[in-house]
Amino acid sequence: MAEEQNGCKPSDCAGCAHADSCGSKPQSLLKPANPHSHVNKVIAVVSGKGGVGKSMVTASLARIMREQGFNVGIMDADITGPSIPKMYGIHKQAMGTEEGIIPEEAKDGTKIMSVNLLLPNESDPVIWRGPVIANVVTQFWTDVMWGELDYLFVDMPPGTGDVPLTVFQSLPVDGIVIVTSPQDLVQMIVKKAYNMACQMDIPVLGIVENYSYLVCPDCGKKISVFGESHVDETAKELDIPVIGKMPIDAGLAEAVEEERFYEISNDYLTDAVNKL
Numbered sequence: 001m002a003e004e005q006n007g008c009k010p011s012d013c014a015g016c017a018h019a020d021s022c023g024s025k026p027q028s029l030l031k032p033a034n035p036h037s038h039v040n041k042v043i044a045v046v047s048g049k050g051g052v053g054k055s056m057v058t059a060s061l062a063r064i065m066r067e068q069g070f071n072v073g074i075m076d077a078d079i080t081g082p083s084i085p086k087m088y089g090i091h092k093q094a095m096g097t098e099e100g101i102i103p104e105e106a107k108d109g110t111k112i113m114s115v116n117l118l119l120p121n122e123s124d125p126v127i128w129r130g131p132v133i134a135n136v137v138t139q140f141w142t143d144v145m146w147g148e149l150d151y152l153f154v155d156m157p158p159g160t161g162d163v164p165l166t167v168f169q170s171l172p173v174d175g176i177v178i179v180t181s182p183q184d185l186v187q188m189i190v191k192k193a194y195n196m197a198c199q200m201d202i203p204v205l206g207i208v209e210n211y212s213y214l215v216c217p218d219c220g221k222k223i224s225v226f227g228e229s230h231v232d233e234t235a236k237e238l239d240i241p242v243i244g245k246m247p248i249d250a251g252l253a254e255a256v257e258e259e260r261f262y263e264i265s266n267d268y269l270t271d272a273v274n275k276l
């Protein structure tokens, strides 16, 4: 029984000279940031399932923060499917010093770190096992010199596997944003992401629904391309706020394709940003 480990109860820790090293006390797995990093808030953007627009939402939140004058960074923790550098037109390799790795800076001043900035060739696949991938993400925290940041957004890989677990245990995550889309299956998977965050004691700041609707360019009518949304019901059930709904917007997709995301203004998530 945990409370009887080593012959003492956790409540006995207070005032005990061995409290820091004693095995009966739950040990923190948090890793120290690089000494050249001073990050005020770490926000992880998660989705239960791939392709719902998690990177789009991560970069949009970062862009709005940037427009509001905050210093922001994006850690691309989606190691096997990194998309952040390309969105911002960054194709260089990151440089380093003895003190750490220097993140690349996008044209709008957003600091970015991604595995693509470390590979000799950005189209090289990352064929690494889970623990190795999770280690790289930890190094994005311990070895990257982020400098002074108001917000660091972490673009997580989809699902609830090794990397999200490592990020939640190793980084001081202040809260998560869950990205979803209107399909029923995705709503079910939202609950998995929510439950994981709860089990890790990380506050869920809210849900963003992507692909919520499409505005007809001719008549302005909103079309629910993926059927009626259930996000409000899911959010109510989980007692978390829906902080944004994003339509399918060809302008956003175009900015991604043309690698100039640093230019976009995404008004759909302005209210969401104010809740972070």
Ligand SMILES: Nc1ncnc2c1ncn2[C@@H]1O[C@H](COP(=O)(O)OP(=O)(O)OP(=O)(O)O)[C@@H](O)[C@H]1O
Residues within 6 Å of the ligand: 047, 049, 050, 051, 052, 053, 054, 055, 056, 057, 078, 081, 083, 157, 158, 210, 211, 246, 247, 248, 249, 250, 252, 253, 256, 257
């Ligand atoms: N609201 C939107 N309007 C138009 N295009 C969008 C929108 N959201 C995402 N996209 C486009 O859909 C594609 C997938 O988006 P994105 O890469 O953000 O998904 P993801 O959930 O991060 O994917 P993965 O799980 O594979 O990492 C991208 O090409 C992106 O530009």
